[in-house]
Amino acid sequence: MDDQNKNLILATALSFLVILVWFVLFPPPEPDTALDTQPPAQTSQTEADATASVPDATTQSQAAPEAETREDELADAPRIPIATDRVSGSISLLGGRIDDLSLNDYRVTQDPDADIVKMLSPVGTADAYYALYGWAPGGGLDPTAVPGPNTLWSVASGEALSPTSPVTLTWDNGAGQTFTRTIEIDEDYLFTITQSVANTGDAPITVAPYGVLARHSEPSDLRNFFILHEGVVAMADGELTETDWSDMPDFAFSERERARAEVTQVAQNGWIGFTDHYWMSTLIPAPGTAFKSVAKYDERRDIYQAETVMPTQTVAPGTSVTVTSQLFAGAKEWDAIRTYQSAGVEGFIDSIDWGWFFFLTKPIFWLLHELNLLIGNMGWAIIGLTLIIKAILFPLAYKSYVSMAKMKELQPQMEKLKEEAGDDRQKMQQGMMELYKREKVNPAAGCLPILLQIPIFFSLYKVIFVTIELRHAPFFGPFQDLSAPDPTSIMNFFGLLPIEAPEPTSILALIFIGILPLLLGISMWLQQKLNPAPTDPTQQMIFAWMPWVFMFMLGGFASGLVIYWIANNTITFAQQYLIMRSQGYTPDVFGNIRSGFKRKTGEDAKK
Known part of the structure; x- marks a missing residue:
């Protein structure tokens, strides 16, 4: 020869x-319970951070049976509609959760009458999936003095969230502190959340703002195909990390997080979230902000969480503190993600799974x-x-x-x-x-x-x-x-x-x-x-x-x-x-x- x-x-x-x-060996596959989301502990960047306490969270779902339908659960709490050309849904005033979001441009199948893709869902529904924001108490502050998952917010302004109409929620703890949350949305999939606390009391308070993405159990439409990453995707000071759903239960147990967790201290720029085949949710602190990035699995309740925890802040009497962060929740469209990266979200284009041959897949x-x-x-x-x-x-x-x-x-x-x-x-x-x-x-x-x-x-x-x-x-x-x-x-x-x-x-x-x-x-x-x-x-x-x-x-x-x-x-x-x-x-x-x-x-x- x-x-x-x-x-x-x-x-x-x-x-x-x-x-x-x-x-x-790798053929393409054929195509829950009560919430116990525990606001994360604040970053341990100072001794004061290490002593801050984190309250246990309880919800109405723990005292009531699971809702029979999505509509029942959505009707369980007062809501503010979300109405843009590209997304629709609502924000629950109970906890101020962003827990109802559908993508108007995408349908489940190619049938013209098929349902549009529902991305976020409230607690009590199948595949519960939502974003939650709040403040962790520190320095001996009473946990009831900060808003949590059970807090019922009041609407200060805005009847519906749209690109031209933000909404502002407010809550007074009755002890001299007023918490305000303003939510904005752009023409695509980016929410901007501005949290502030004004202290009119006689003593300073110590608090740490946080954001949480929670998913109850693995997604029902998980592809489990080796060429595709599904699970946690995170960027920390230029380093990309991808963790599959199946790997999260193998995290080391953290007493501080009260769950299996992987914690990363981010010095300046980063983000963390969950990625599916075509959809993604991501918590994005303001560029240049140090924060703690946490990927967590609560095996007791089968809840997966991605968290960002900002440094603890002391609010003196007569002063206020404001923190702004962003939430991406939508389709992994190259044009949109590239635009957000150009606007300051470092390495955001890498949230798309380009693989080992990225030097070929990106130009192709x-x-x-x-x-x-x-x-x-x-x-x-x-x-x-x-x-x-x-x-x-x-x-x-x-x-x-x-x-x-x-x-x-x-x-x-x-x-x-x-x-x-x-x-x-x-x-x-x-x-x-x-x-x-x-x-x-x-x-x-x-x-x-x-x-x-x-x-x-x-x-x-x-x-x-x-x-x-x-x-x-x-x-x-x-x-x-x-x-x-x-x-x-x-x-x-x-x-x-x-x-x-x-x-x-x-x-x-x-x-x-x-x-x-x-x-x-x-x-x-x-x-x-x-x-x-x-x-x-x-x-x-x-x-x-x-x-x-x-x-x-x-x-x-x-x-x-x-x-x-x-x-x-x-x-x-x-x-x-x-x-x-x-x-x-x-x-x-x-x-x-x-x-x-x-x-x-x-x-x-x-x-």
């Missing part, structure tokens, strides 16, 4: 093995995003991206295909060397190396384009799977979601009948494959026909089956990725065909010639 075939088979086998393990997504804005169709943008990638790699591809043509030209001499060497493999290898050196041929050149395609393939798959811009993105006809597998099959006459194709994980999906996997198999077969056929019968059989094996393997992948692969194969076929002709060979794609080539002679050479 010559070195070229060895290298080609090795590269192909490696890529085949990687994708096979990925597909078989940027280019895909810009092409989509230019073309107006994500499917054509993927094809445009493929053209650009192939253009960048063309110099390398050109050398590769020229090398393959030269290797074919040397085929008679290589056959002669085999005959002369017989069973002496060392003599055969030495003769071939001398031949390559004399003719200035690199037998490994043909493998380089294949090897470079592997990280690009993984990066594009990451982009298509993770970014919300590909969710429900249409192409044409039956292909209305490029993040989902091909919806066509022979069962629905390839999209002509309103019948759903088999699920990607079903055995039927391996039999009744769709249009895109078929085109993929054909394009791989055509591309293979341009390459010199191996002389070994076993190798010939492997190469003959490979396009159809890949066709079935990739049939359950996102249709956007299959479109990329088809476009890549088609462009590669055209490039290789033209380059082969320029080197004096006319590829005989459909012929039965073993080598797949015939030398130009006579009239053919003049054409």
Whole structure:
């Protein structure tokens, strides 16, 4: 077996093995109780901080049964509506919780009548998920003197929260301190929360402002797919931390936090929150502010929390203290997140899971995003991206295909060397190396384009799977979601009948494959026909089956990725065909010639 075939088979086998393990071992999956949110202890940046006490929190839900419906729970406390073009919901005056939020631009499915995505939910509902703000008492202050999860706030101003109309809540503890909370929202997903306390009493008080995101149990729609991070995402002074849901119960138990917790002291800039596949909530202290970042799991109640705790502050009589922070709650849209990063949220773009190949996924997504804005169709943008990638790699591809043509030209001499060497493999290898050196041929050149395609393939798959811009993105006809597998099959006459194709994980999906996997198999077969056929019968059989094996393997992948692969194969076929002709060979794609080539002679050479 010559070195070229060895290298080609090795590269192909490696890529085949990687994708096979990925597909078989990690297939895409098929698509509570009383609150005991304990306001976190304040940061231990001073001795005064360390002595501050944290009150236990109780709620009405601990004394009453769980509400039967979301509507029942929402009606349990007075509320202020949230009404913007992009989000809707309400704020509970009990605790001042932001616990009811829906994303108006996104639906659960592509059905026009499907429910819009509900992101935050109040205590007592399935998947309870909410944001809570307050003050932790310090310096011996009575816990009842600060607002907590049970505090019933009064509305000082504002009837509904909108980008042009903030709301202000107030609470007087009856002991000389008045607490005020102003909530604002922008046109997208960013809330601004301004907390203040005015001390009209006779003695100073010590308090520490905090923010909490709480989720009761793991999300019900958890994907649990290795390519996607779901759980806690945090930034602390430029260092990104990602913690999966399954890892939080392994935190060390903290007596101070009364739960399993991981605590990070942030010196200047940071944020922490929960990230799902497409949605995210994040607590964002003001830039330049030191705070304690806490990821916590209360195993007694199965509650996950992310917390930010500001330094303890002493409020002297006749003075007031004001602290401002922000809350992101919405879709992980690249444009919106990038805007917030530009406005001062350090490293916020990294809240999107770019993966290990971030140096490829980020520019690939940027280019895909810009092409989509230019073309107006994500499917054509993927094809445009493929053209650009192939253009960048063309110099390398050109050398590769020229090398393959030269290797074919040397085929008679290589056959002669085999005959002369017989069973002496060392003599055969030495003769071939001398031949390559004399003719200035690199037998490994043909493998380089294949090897470079592997990280690009993984990066594009990451982009298509993770970014919300590909969710429900249409192409044409039956292909209305490029993040989902091909919806066509022979069962629905390839999209002509309103019948759903088999699920990607079903055995039927391996039999009744769709249009895109078929085109993929054909394009791989055509591309293979341009390459010199191996002389070994076993190798010939492997190469003959490979396009159809890949066709079935990739049939359950996102249709956007299959479109990329088809476009890549088609462009590669055209490039290789033209380059082969320029080197004096006319590829005989459909012929039965073993080598797949015939030398130009006579009239053919003049054409």
